[in-house]
Structures are given as structure tokens and as C-alpha cells.
Amino acid sequence: MGLLKRRTSREAEIPTSSLADIAFLLLIFFLVTTTIDVDTGIYMELPPPLEDEVEPPEIPDRNILTVLVNAAGNVLLEGEFTEISQIRPSVKRFVSNRGADPTLSDSPDKAIVSFKTERQSTYAQYVKVLDEIKMGFNELRAEESRRLGYRDYDDYKTRLPEGEEDVVADTYPYRISIAEPDATNPSADGSGS
């Protein structure tokens, strides 16, 4: 009888008061080591590799806007020297022409902006010009979204129901072609390429 009583009084319990402390310690460790920042950048899609037998399709000259950047960072737009700040309005005018001006594009889904730099151009210049071209498209998309009664393209995008087609993006698709630089300028970067 006495033995039984002693057994019941002995409680096997793990002390849980320190559990919170342990969890807090782990929590603080992960809080400190976490990097939540997401990668941001200019998204592009490369063209698939060319096959030798396939001829590149003929595109009428009016549907191509050529942007050239040389090693010094000067910009040639359709063969004319241009300031970087002028690229954006030119791209907008070119893409949204819809056949009005015979020297500019037929329609936004046919218009191609061809972008080319010399091998010696710096990456900063490359991104700057590409950014301007892309912003030209983005501003057109924003205008189209406003015409449809939204605040801007982001607003349209967030309010677009799941599975619905993005009409604005279909109206102004990103058609930017990154051309290969001419082989006449051998690279001086010593990369062993």
C-alpha cells in the first residue's frame, strides 16, 4: 500500500518552462540570417539558337527600330545621333504608330526594337539603354491600362482575374531583339572566349 502511494506521487514530467527560451534563441538566429530581399531586374527572353538551314525572316525596314550604342556610350537611333533621354519617346512613337507614319511601324505586334552595342561598351550603358527601351513599352502599357479605366498597368495586372488573358500585354508585347555585335571588333576582355 505504501509502495503504491509513493509511485503515484512521483510524477515524470519534463520541465517545459525553458522551451520558450530555446525557441526564442532559434528564432533570433533565423531572424538574423534571413535575407528576404527578392532579386529585381530587367526580365528578357533570349531568342532560340539559329539553325543553319533556316533563313532569318525578312522584316520590312519600317517595322524595325535600330538602336546602336558604341564604346563611348553614344547612341545611334535609326542611324541618327540621339540623346539617351530621347530613346523612350522615340520607342513610344515607333511602336504606337499603327501605320500612320510610313517610316514608323505598321502595328505594335509587328514592331521590333533591335538593340545592339559594341563589344567594348560597358554594361552600365547597356542596361541604361535597354531600360529606356523597356520603359517606352511600359509607358505604352500604362497608357493602355488607363484607357481601360485602371490606374496603371500594375493595377490592371492585380485586378486581372486568374486565367484571363492580359489584353494590355497582348496589345503592346515586348519585342526587343538583342543583336549580336559585329565580329569585326575582337573582344579585348581576355576572357578566353
Next chain:
Amino acid sequence: MSVRFKKKSAKTKQDIPTASLPDIVFMLLIFFMVSTVLREVDLQVRVILPDAEAIQKIEQKRLVSYVYIGPEKLEGTRVGDNRVQIDDALVPEISEIRQLMYRRLQDEPRTIISLRVDEESETGILYDVQQELREAGTLRINYSTKRLTPS
């Protein structure tokens, strides 16, 4: 009178129940454990990203593979020639990128290549890398840039 007040206050319990505290903390802990990316690569090339305005966020971090291009870091603050780094190692030949990326694409067909290029690098090496990426079939790329702070 005062005795009565004392008695009343002594009766009410003033403790905050702490029994659920570990649960709350564990919930937070699990969130941070899941969202943590522990392994940051050891950069062997210098990468100072340029600014841009037309930027997008890449939500699916697991799809992203990074390619670093920039001048190789030497002792002190000196830098050498432009090199390409993938994961933790410098790529000895640019033509090896094709194999590497092709294998990565086999594992994850939706791979996005994020190019982190130093702003002072020449674009020649970038074109060579892009050519390799095209051959490998990894066509979704991202030029990693910082958000342009309006001045």
C-alpha cells in the same frame, strides 16, 4: 475600507497565460526557417549592379540560377580581367557554360538565369555568355539591377 480593497485585488489573477507562448514562437520560427536562404555564394568577381527603372521582381526564388560576370578579385582592392562565376567557382572556359546550363534546364525546365554583371564590365563577354545560354536553351534571363532611386 482599505482592507476590503486589498482583499478584492488579491483575488483577481493578474498573470498573462504563457502556456501558448512556445507555440507562437515556434510558428514564427518555422516561418523564418522556411523563408531563409542560408547559403550565399562566395563571390570571386566584383559585381556592382547598375540601376534601372523598368524592373520586375522574381517571385520564384527556387527557379533562379545566378551567373556572375565581373573583374576577378585579386589581393587587396585590385581587380583583374573579366571572368564568369557560376555557383562557387570561376568558369575556366566560356564554352563550358552550355553544358552546365543544359543540365540545369533538364532538372528544372522553368529555370531563369539571373545575370549579375558588374557595371564596368564590357558587353563583349556578356554576349558570349548569352550565346552559350541560347545554345543551352535557357532562354529566360534577367539582368539583375538595383531599383533606381529617384533623384
